[in-house]
Amino acid sequence: MPNIEQEARLLEEQFDYDAVDPEQIRIQEKIMSMDYSDANIFVLATLYVKSRDQKMTEKGFDLLRNLLQQHSSTSFDSFENNSRHYKRDVMYLMAVGHYHLAEYPEARRWLERLLQFDPSNYQAPKFLYLIDKKIKDDGKKGLTIIASSAAVVGGIAAVGGVILLGLLSRR
Incomplete structure (x- = not known):
């Protein structure tokens, strides 16, 4: 059985579309203009989120948020028997979109x-692990850049100090 790290890697590969x-x-978009149903809105929102274009992703987020708001206490018109499943998919897709935007x-x-909505969801803990790993890795990269910058600035200051000492000693 794969461990959570292997499962998170597999999950990340799924996101690499x-x-x-x-x-x-x-x-x-044309289909939706003819049949403005929740199912078509969801499909279009999915395409927008997966487009890897930030403006399109934001349009997808707007569609998904509207779906959640409009149907928060009622079942979705096309998914009466699968309302919980559908809402879960909307929330997961929002997470995927924000992940791709490095948010x-x-x-x-x-x-x-x-x-909170679906405590038994098996993908969310793996995805959370992946996000925590990304944050940790990005933090390490940031510290490396800061340390490198500090070394460069320190080197420049040292050279400047040597030059200044040389100028002062000539007086």
Whole structure:
């Protein structure tokens, strides 16, 4: 049985999809203009979020938030028997979108909300592990950059000090 690190790696590979074909988005937008249903809104929002274009992703977030707000206490028109499943998918997709935008705290909030809604969700803990690992790795990279910058500044200051001492000793 794979450990959580292996499962998180597999999860990240699932997120590494190719950019969505703009033609696919155009077709879905046309379908939605003819049939403005929750199912079509969800499909279009999914395409927007997976587009890897920040503006499109934001449009997807708006559609998903509207779905959650409009149907927070009622079942979705196309998913009456699967309302919980559908709401879970909306929250998970929000987390995926924020993850791709490197907005890890926001992705984490959506996953925590998902776990409150569906405590038995098996993907969310793996995804949280992946996010925590990303944050930790990014923090290490940031510290490395800061340390390197400090070394460069320190080196420049040392050279400047030597030059200044040389100038003062000539007087």
